[in-house]
Amino acid sequence: MVSHVSLAGFLWAVLPTAVLQCLGWSSTWDIEEELLKPRVKHFAEFFCGTGTLSTALSQAGMRCAWFDIHLEPSHDILTATGVAVAVRIALSVIPGGVVWFGVPCSTFVWLARGHTKRSRQNPLGDVARADVSRANCMAKIVVMLCHVLAKRGIFFVIEQPAGSLLWQTPCMRLAARRLCVKGQPWSRRFVWLGHYGHRISKPTELCGVFPNLARILPSRRPQGKSTAGVYRVWASNKGRMRVRGSAGLKATEHYPKRFCRTFAREVGKCICRHLT
Numbered sequence: 001m002v003s004h005v006s007l008a009g010f011l012w013a014v015l016p017t018a019v020l021q022c023l024g025w026s027s028t029w030d031i032e033e034e035l036l037k038p039r040v041k042h043f044a045e046f047f048c049g050t051g052t053l054s055t056a057l058s059q060a061g062m063r064c065a066w067f068d069i070h071l072e073p074s075h076d077i078l079t080a081t082g083v084a085v086a087v088r089i090a091l092s093v094i095p096g097g098v099v100w101f102g103v104p105c106s107t108f109v110w111l112a113r114g115h116t117k118r119s120r121q122n123p124l125g126d127v128a129r130a131d132v133s134r135a136n137c138m139a140k141i142v143v144m145l146c147h148v149l150a151k152r153g154i155f156f157v158i159e160q161p162a163g164s165l166l167w168q169t170p171c172m173r174l175a176a177r178r179l180c181v182k183g184q185p186w187s188r189r190f191v192w193l194g195h196y197g198h199r200i201s202k203p204t205e206l207c208g209v210f211p212n213l214a215r216i217l218p219s220r221r222p223q224g225k226s227t228a229g230v231y232r233v234w235a236s237n238k239g240r241m242r243v244r245g246s247a248g249l250k251a252t253e254h255y256p257k258r259f260c261r262t263f264a265r266e267v268g269k270c271i272c273r274h275l276t
């Protein structure tokens with residue numbers, strides 16, 4: 001964990017003026033004052049959607065914070081107000097607590113590579129497209145929040161479908177090299193959400209700094225489940241392969257309850273061990 005003075009300097013340097021204004025911070029003194037306020041949350045879920053994960057943690061007795069544009073228009077992370085809300089939530093988590101980011105994946109997945117033009121060589125893709133550049137911006141904000149969390153001694157996990165190119169973006173690669181929390185380095189875990197009751201096999205990658213990541217997540221492929229019906233593959237007139245997500249694709253983004261309960265148990269253990 002770094003000192004309040006150093007974190008205040010970091011926030012002052014990285015946050016745009018509009019965000020600092022939304023937060024009511026006009027000097028590093030204001031930030032230091034904010035950093036001294038008591039922290040109360042055990043867990044925060046960014047891009048929580050239906051909030052199944054936070055619900056499981058609340059039911060397990062933990063104090064949670066939710067963030068999603070669907071909950072509140074002010075939670076749009078691509079606006080100054082949204083970033084300000086996100087920073088306040090990040091600062092409200094106790095040391096040894098955990099933050100989860102279910103980053104929107106639509107432009108990072110392989111299904112979208114045809115139009116996003118993302119690839120391992122060019123992970124930022126066609127930045128002239130609004131959806132691609134917005135997603136890149138979101139990735140940078142998430143990484144900035146991860147830096148704040150690491151400096152505050154808070155663990156974090158970022159979730160993406162397997163094969164996402166989010167991990168290849170320059171900001172994520174840098175975070176993976178640099179960030180550690182309480183001596184715990186960045187790690188990556190593959191998990192089949194189908195193993196936890198998802199209706200499809202749902203291969204998923206979790207990255208970040210969370211000591212219990214390795215123990216929760218067996219990567220045994222679930223029997224009798226596939227991704228059938230979630231996307232359609234066909235050949236175009238020119239003989240090129242085309243892929244499109246089907247109507248059922250959106251519904252697959254929610255986490256199964258059994259996974260959420262398992263994760264909640266591990267967060268509970270982590271907090272007990274690391275509470276300072």
Ligand SMILES: C[S@@+](CC[C@H](N)C(=O)[O-])C[C@H]1O[C@@H](n2cnc3c(N)ncnc32)[C@H](O)[C@@H]1O
Nearest residue numbers: 047048049050068069076077102104253254255
């Ligand atoms: C992949 S979904 C997460 C689903 C979630 N894991 C669940 O179990 O329901 C991504 C979420 O990001 C939210 N989102 C998309 N753009 C956003 C933005 N600009 N600011 C904040 N949230 C956003 C969406 O509302 C959506 O719920």
